[in-house]
Amino acid sequence: MSLTREPVQPLELDPRLGDRVRIEPLEGGRQTMTMSMGPQHPSTHGVLRVVLSLDGETVVDAQPDIGYLHRNWEKIAEYMTYAMTVPFSDRNDYLAAITNELALVQAVEKLTGLEVPERAQILRVIFSELQRITSHLLWFGTFGLDLGAVTAFLHAFTAREYCYKLFEQATGARFLYAYLRIGGLRNDVPDGWIEDLLSFLDQLENKYWPEFMKLLIENPIFIRRTRGIGVLKPEVAVAYGASGPVLRGSGIKYDVRKADNYLPYDRFEFDVPVGENGDVYDRALVRMYEMLESARIIRQAVKELPDGPVMAKVPRAIRPYGEVYHRVEGPRGEVGVYLVAAGDTNAYRARWRSPCFVNLQLLPILARGHLVADVVAIIGSIDIVLGEVDR
C-alpha cells in the first residue's frame, strides 16, 4: 500500500477538472486515477460531487465539491422580515423543517425577549422529537438502499408515511410546515391527534423498530459492510466541530438538548446514546437508539402537556437590537442561527450554521484508505442533506 507516503507534486493537471485534481505517481509505475462521483449519483443524497483519487479501488483522497444547490439563504434573509424568513428556513434542511424553524424562531424570541406559552413549548418538544424520528426513518431507508438493502427502504417509508400523516393533520403540510411562529405555534393540534401520535409510537416501538433492527442493523452483511469503516476518533470529531450522531458515534456524550436546554428538556428523562468505535456501524446504532429516546421524550411530554394558548402576544413589527447565536439539536446535529439586529424589521446579518456542512468536511478523513463502495456507506452514515450544506 502506498497510502502512508508523503504527497508529491502533481505531475499533470487536466484543466477541465479544475485545480483540485491531482494525478500522482504510485509505486510500481502506477498512477492514481481521478474519478468524479456525482453530482448526480444516487448515493450522494442530492447534488454532491466527490472527487475521488483512487489507487485501484482504494481511495487515496476524497474531496467533496459542494455549492450546486447554493441560493444564498443568508443574503435573501437580509431582504426579508424575521417572520418572512421562517418558511424559507424550512427549505434549508427540508427533511427536518421543524428544527430549522425552531432555531430561527427561538433566536428572534431571544432578541425580543418574548415569553412563549408553556403549551407551545411542550408542543415544540413533541414536534422536534417527531421530526427527529421522521428524519432518522428516512436516513434508515436510504442508508439501507445505499448498501443494497431495498426491503429496508420500503419498510422505513411505510413507517415514515405514518409520521407525515401526523404532520399533515397538525400543520397542513407534509414536508415544509411553516408551523412555528415567532412567539408560539400557528395553531393547536387537532382533536384526537395525541391519540394518533401515541398509537404511532406504540407501532414504532413494538413493530417497526424491532423489525428494522432484524432487517438491517443485525444483518451480518450489513455488519461486515459497516464495522471498522470510516472510523472517526473522538478528538478529531471535536476538533472538527462535528455534531449530532456523527459526534456521538465517536463516543462523545455531547447533545445541545442537554447542554443548552433550549426547550424544557430538563423536565424529561432521556439518555444520549453514544457509540464506542466511531465507525459507520456506531453512527447507525446511535441513530436507531435516538429514535427510541425521542419516542420516550414524546410520551413524557404528552403527559405534561398543559392546556392554554399556543401563541404569545407579539408586537406587529419586530424591531430588535443586539445579536444572538442560538443553536438547537437537529436530527443531523447542531443547527445554529446567528442574528445581528440593528433595530430594523430585517436582520442586519443572518447566518445559518449547518451541521451537514461541518460534518461533510470530515469525508476525506473518513474515506481515506477504504474502497469506493465504502465511500457510499460513509456518505450515508454522515446523513447529509445538500439543501443545508449549500444553503
Added chain:
Amino acid sequence: MAEHPEAAPAQAGDGRPLHTHQDDKPLLEALPLPAEGTFVDPKAKKKAPAGEAGAEPGVDPVVARLREAFPDVSFDPVAATADGCPIVTVPAERWLEVARFLRDDPQLGFDYLSDLCGVDYKDALQVVYQLRGVGHDRRLTVKVNVSKEQPEVPSVVEVWPGAGWHEREAFDMFGVRFSGHPDLRRILMPPWTPDDVFPLRKDFVDRRPKRERKVRPR
C-alpha cells in the same frame, strides 16, 4: 482561477458586468461598526440606566481570565449577546495567540468551534467566532475586525481544524483573507466567479435582468 468552459464574462445588456460592487445603488445599507460591540437600543438605554448592574459583561469569569492572561491586549469593546454570552474583540495580529490559549487553558478549554462567520460593516469586515466546549457550559463570542483594504485575519485551522470550510465560506462571501489557511478558495460560489465579487457584502449588486412579474395592485 482555472479556465472554465463557462468562464465567459457575464454581462448585462449594456455590456457592464452582471455582478458588481460599484455603480448601481445597493438595496442594503451598510452600518458603521457599533462602538458598544453590538447594536444597542438607544431608547432602552435611557429608560434603564443602571437597572441591570449585575449583568455587567466585564465581570464574566471567561473575560476576566482572558484579561489576566493577556494584560497588554485590549479586549474592548466587551459586550454580551441577547442570551448573555460574553463578546470580546481581539486585534487580528494577536488572535492566533489568543485562540491557542482559549483552547489549551484548563480554565477555559474552548475545544469546540461552533461557528465562524463574517459580517460586513461600513468601515470594517468582521469575523465572528462562536466558541463552546464539550465538557463544560462556558461560552464566548470572539470578534476580529479588519479593514476592507487589508482584510487579513490569521487562520485558526491549526487550532480548530473544523474552521477550514467556515473560513473558505467567509472568504467566498466577504473576501476575508485568512493567512495560513491551507486551501483558501471559493467553496459555495462557482469557480468562475470574478475575483472581486463577494455576494454577502452590503454593496453587492446583482444586475441580472429582473424577471417580469405581474403584481396585483393593492
